[in-house]
Amino acid sequence: xxxxxxxxxxxxxxxxxxxxxxxxxxxxxxxxxxxxxxxxxxxxxxxxxxxxxxxxxxxxxxxxxxxxxxxxxxxxxxxxxxxxxxxxxxxxxxxxxxxxxxxxxxxxxxxxxxxxxxxxxxxxxxxxxxxxxxxxxxxxxxxxxxxxxxxxxxxxxxxxxxxxxxxxxxxxxxxxxxxxxxxxxxxxxxxxxxxxxxxxxxxxxxxxxxxxxxxxxxxxxxxxxxxxxxxxxxxxxxxxxxxxxxxxxxxxxxxxxxxxxxxxxxxxxxxxxxxxxxxxxxxxxxxxxxxxxxxxxxxxxxxxxxxxxxxxxxxxxxxxxxxxxxxxxxxxxxxxxxxxxxxxxxx
Amino acid sequence: xxxxxxxxxxxxxxxxxxxxxxxxxxxxxxxxxxxxxxxxxxxxxxxxxxxxxxxxxxxxxxxxxxxxxxxxxxxxxxxxxxxxxxxxxxxxxxxxxxxxxxxxxxxxxxxxxxxxxxxxxxxxxxxxxxxxxxxxxxxxxxxxxxxxxxxxxxxxxxxxxxxxxxxxxxxxxxxxxxxxxxxxxxxxxxxxxxxxxxxxxxxxxxxxxxxxxxxxxxxxxxxxxxxxxxxxxxxxxxxxxxxxxxxxxxxxxxxxxxxxxxxxxxxxxxxxxxxxxxxxxxxxxxxxxxxxxxxxxxxxxxxxxxxxxxxxxxxxxxxxxxxxxxxxxxxxxxxxxxxxxxxxxxxxxxxxxxxxxxxxxxxxxxxxxxxxxxxxxxxxxxxxxxxxxxxxxxxxxxxxxxxxxxxxxxxxxxxxxxxxxxxxxxxxxxxxxxxxxxxxxxxxxxxxxxxxxxxxxxxxxxxxxxxxxxxxxxxxxxxxxxxxxxxxxxxxxxxxxxxxxxxxxxxxxxxxxxxxxxxxxxxxxxxxxxxxxxxxxxxxxxxxxxxxxxxxxxxxxxxxxxxxxxxxxxxxx
Numbered sequence: 001x002x003x004x005x006x007x008x009x010x011x012x013x014x015x016x017x018x019x020x021x022x023x024x025x026x027x028x029x030x031x032x033x034x035x036x037x038x039x040x041x042x043x044x045x046x047x048x049x050x051x052x053x054x055x056x057x058x059x060x061x062x063x064x065x066x067x068x069x070x071x072x073x074x075x076x077x078x079x080x081x082x083x084x085x086x087x088x089x090x091x092x093x094x095x096x097x098x099x100x101x102x103x104x105x106x107x108x109x110x111x112x113x114x115x116x117x118x119x120x121x122x123x124x125x126x127x128x129x130x131x132x133x134x135x136x137x138x139x140x141x142x143x144x145x146x147x148x149x150x151x152x153x154x155x156x157x158x159x160x161x162x163x164x165x166x167x168x169x170x171x172x173x174x175x176x177x178x179x180x181x182x183x184x185x186x187x188x189x190x191x192x193x194x195x196x197x198x199x200x201x202x203x204x205x206x207x208x209x210x211x212x213x214x215x216x217x218x219x220x221x222x223x224x225x226x227x228x229x230x231x232x233x234x235x236x237x238x239x240x241x242x243x244x245x246x247x248x249x250x251x252x253x254x255x256x257x258x259x260x261x262x263x264x265x266x267x268x269x270x271x272x273x274x275x276x277x278x279x280x281x282x283x284x285x286x287x288x289x290x291x292x293x294x295x296x297x298x299x300x301x302x303x304x305x306x307x308x309x310x311x312x313x314x315x316x317x318x319x320x321x322x323x324x325x326x327x328x329x330x331x332x333x334x335x336x337x338x339x340x341x342x343x344x345x346x347x
Numbered sequence: 348x349x350x351x352x353x354x355x356x357x358x359x360x361x362x363x364x365x366x367x368x369x370x371x372x373x374x375x376x377x378x379x380x381x382x383x384x385x386x387x388x389x390x391x392x393x394x395x396x397x398x399x400x401x402x403x404x405x406x407x408x409x410x411x412x413x414x415x416x417x418x419x420x421x422x423x424x425x426x427x428x429x430x431x432x433x434x435x436x437x438x439x440x441x442x443x444x445x446x447x448x449x450x451x452x453x454x455x456x457x458x459x460x461x462x463x464x465x466x467x468x469x470x471x472x473x474x475x476x477x478x479x480x481x482x483x484x485x486x487x488x489x490x491x492x493x494x495x496x497x498x499x500x501x502x503x504x505x506x507x508x509x510x511x512x513x514x515x516x517x518x519x520x521x522x523x524x525x526x527x528x529x530x531x532x533x534x535x536x537x538x539x540x541x542x543x544x545x546x547x548x549x550x551x552x553x554x555x556x557x558x559x560x561x562x563x564x565x566x567x568x569x570x571x572x573x574x575x576x577x578x579x580x581x582x583x584x585x586x587x588x589x590x591x592x593x594x595x596x597x598x599x600x601x602x603x604x605x606x607x608x609x610x611x612x613x614x615x616x617x618x619x620x621x622x623x624x625x626x627x628x629x630x631x632x633x634x635x636x637x638x639x640x641x642x643x644x645x646x647x648x649x650x651x652x653x654x655x656x657x658x659x660x661x662x663x664x665x666x667x668x669x670x671x672x673x674x675x676x677x678x679x680x681x682x683x684x685x686x687x688x689x690x691x692x693x694x695x696x697x698x699x700x701x702x703x704x705x706x707x708x709x710x711x712x713x714x715x716x717x718x719x720x721x722x723x724x725x726x727x728x729x730x731x732x733x734x735x736x737x738x739x740x741x742x743x744x745x746x747x748x749x750x751x752x753x754x755x756x757x758x759x760x761x762x763x764x765x766x767x768x769x770x771x772x773x774x775x776x777x778x779x780x781x782x783x784x785x786x787x788x789x790x791x792x793x794x795x796x797x798x799x800x801x802x803x804x805x806x807x808x809x810x811x812x813x814x815x816x817x818x819x820x821x822x823x824x825x826x827x828x829x830x831x832x833x834x835x836x837x838x839x840x841x842x843x844x845x846x847x848x849x850x851x852x853x854x855x856x857x858x859x860x861x862x863x864x865x866x867x868x869x870x871x872x873x874x875x876x877x878x879x880x881x882x883x884x885x886x887x888x889x890x891x892x893x894x895x896x897x898x899x900x901x902x903x904x905x906x907x908x909x910x911x912x913x914x915x916x917x918x919x920x
């Protein structure tokens with residue numbers, strides 16, 4: 001009889017999240033029990049599309065705070081992370097514990113497919129604005145960053161630098177630009193959706209005639225600028241520009257007059273995580289003030305945590321014209337974006 | 348005579364002959380390896396979105412210019428690579444095999460080094476050297492002539508650059524075949540030409556070159572095949588230039604939303620092309636009698652270079668610098684400088700990348716471990732299977748043994764990326780759930796490396812006369828005992844060489860691997876590729892050098908690679 005009661009209770013608990021899906025779960029703060037359980041699992045696997053050096057630092061900070069739990073960082077472009085989790089889940093392989101990509105569309109799909117667990121770290125419950133988290137507590141914004149224009153200050157004088165997306169179409173920038181690919185980078189997919197809506201596809205058609213160097217990840221254009229391989233980046237991550245500039249690399253950010261697309265990078269805890277407790281612990285850690293401050297300091301990422309102080313010299317988000325996109329709308333356009341893009345840029 | 352003795356002997360019934368069961372299991376294993384992925388490939392290519400059978404995917408293939416164009420570009424690229432490889436490799440092989448060029452052994456060692464270098468790593472090294480603005484060579488060019496920024500000599504991100512970077516790592520195939528053929532060209536024909544008054548160059552042009560022409564063509568076809576099926580180099584050099592070749596296009600069809608059916612359909616013509624190339628190559632090689640007429644005559648004739656000696660040394664130095672020395676130096680420099688474009692000085696020297704790769708980057712250890720474990724596993728299993736197959740084929744001990752030879756050679760016609768697609772379709776759903784484990788990679792590598800392993804060992808078997816085994820069997824040994832006690836010791840060198848060959852092959856592989864790895868089954872080649880997509884050239888250089896170090900250590904351990912013209916077993920021919 002006792003067993004039956006336990007089983008029934010278990011069944012009810014298992015059913016509970018499904019029954020009350022509309023309501024977010026109770027916020028949680030890691031307690032001793034969770035830490036102990038996580039230490040038994042000894043490992044957490046994090047699929048991420050944040051720059052690899054930044055992610056590894058986040059992992060090291062977690063390992064320092066909770067010794068005995070290793071973080072395995074699996075970094076790839078947002079679309080590759082998405083492709084991989086789909087291939088793996090299609091084959092019933094549950095490697096990942098926490099997943100994070102820069103393409104907000106993915107989290108609509110993940111939630112719909114039911115592969116995420118509900119989890120609401122107390123920091124998210126307390127301080128995140130409603131637009132930066134899922135109302136049902138399945139995911140929340142770990143980071144945000146802009147896709148911006150940039151230039152190499154050794155090769156281009158500040159007064160000559162482009163001020164807007166329209167400026168990129170000037171003949172003098174032919175052969176001088178680099179950009180990332182929407183088929184690989186979630187940031188650029190979001191940015192392409194935003195800009196094609198604002199400026200029309202003619203903008204990309206003309207940009208395609210500028211002999212732009214095509215790289216894959218949005219972390220790469222800043223590095224090509226730093227190398228001096230190209231002088232202007234047509235799109236790419238703001239945070240990589242920050243990081244490189246702060247180590248003395250001669251590059252500068254341009255916030256285009258038309259606006260800069262923002263990519264919101266959500267993270268979520270997976271329902272079938274191999275290390276559920278370590279995953280939950282890491283998931284909570286990602287949103288703490290210390291982690292968010294670290295992401296801002298070493299990662300140049302924008303945070304929704306009100307306690308995070310931005311470094312000197314970085315323009316605060318409130319002073320920038322930001323272009324938001326509706327992920328549900330982007331999802332419908334993916335095929336069109338990829339098709340048009342290949343037509344104008346060749347790949 | 349030996350045949351007559353064997354016939355009169357009574358068949359020994361008391362010792363079980365394992366040939367049959369071994370034969371049957373080999374047919375099943377090889378058949379499964381080759382046919383299963385091809386079956387799924389064919390099945391998916393005719394599967395419509397709603398699950399019915401249709402030719403929709405093939406219609407797309409013919410009508411969609413974004414699928415047709417990559418094919419055209421890939422064909423052009425492959426042909427150009429074949430031609431360029433022949434142009435570089437033929438004179439190099441002649442100088443090495445048939446002249447008194449100083450340092451011929453060094454040349455062969457460098458060609459081996461080029462062969463061991465994974466092509467994708469070479470492509471990255473050439474990005475560092477010849478990117479139009481930040482490439483080291485272009486920096487030097489601007490500095491030397493006092494030119495403005497944006498002036499450049501080389502641009503690696505072009506069709507020509509791609510062909511060049513491919514040729515750097517395909518020319519060893521031509522070199523090997525031509526050098527081996529030159530070793531066998533009968534000297535008496537050349538001497539006859541000399542006696543009839545033909546000068547050195549006349550003899551070379553009218554006798555020697557025509558005799559090695561088939562080998563050169565065959566090598567050229569291998570180079571074309573390699574270029575056509577390669578994924579890494581075009582992904583690194585063609586995508587930035589804004590064009591697709593067929594392998595990168597197939598790969599892109601797996602991006603969201605994935606189109607496996609279309610990918611399968613696009614892969615099939617590539618398969619047909621490679622089958623045709625293999626057939627053409629076999630036709631040419633089949634005329635080998637042509638090159639070995641009177642092969643028994645003495646040592647190869649050495650042409651004194653005389654006053655052209657230094658011109659020859661200059662040519663060889665240039666070729667080797669371009670293909671081996673400069674790329675290695677570029678990787679070394681990038682590994683220890685902060686950013687690629689900085690010159691290496693005391694202030695720009697850093698161990699940051701070394702530190703990052705060895706201690707911070709969590710993928711390094713797992714990937715290195717997986718790469719080495721898989722390399723050793725594939726090399727061991729592959730060599731064992733190839734050994735059994737080539738034995739059964741060479742000795743024709745079982746009826747239908749030649750079938751095994753065909754099965755073992757067949758994968759050569761399956762491009763890596765096609766095999767990758769086929770294996771993913773075969774092993775990512777029940778009943779065979781291998782995707783996500785290292786076993787799917789093991790199967791991929793075993794299949795890919797089987798033809799090379801089999802070719803090596805079967806030629807080794809051909810060099811050992813069966814009479815030695817027959818003698819052993821007359822004295823009462825079973826087939827297996829004879830194999831173990833007589834043949835195995837004689838084959839040891841070839842077996843070791845084959846093992847190394849397969850090991851290096853697995854370390855170089857990227858085309859199939861790129862579709863088959865997961866987080867738990869990362870390989871060094873894949874993390875190098877991932878790092879390239881995020882532009883971390885310093886980390887790539889460190890990892891690449893690490894990979895090369897391991898590969899060279901393995902090669903040195905086995906100390907010679909017969910395929911590349913090292914000394915071969917000459918006894919027992």
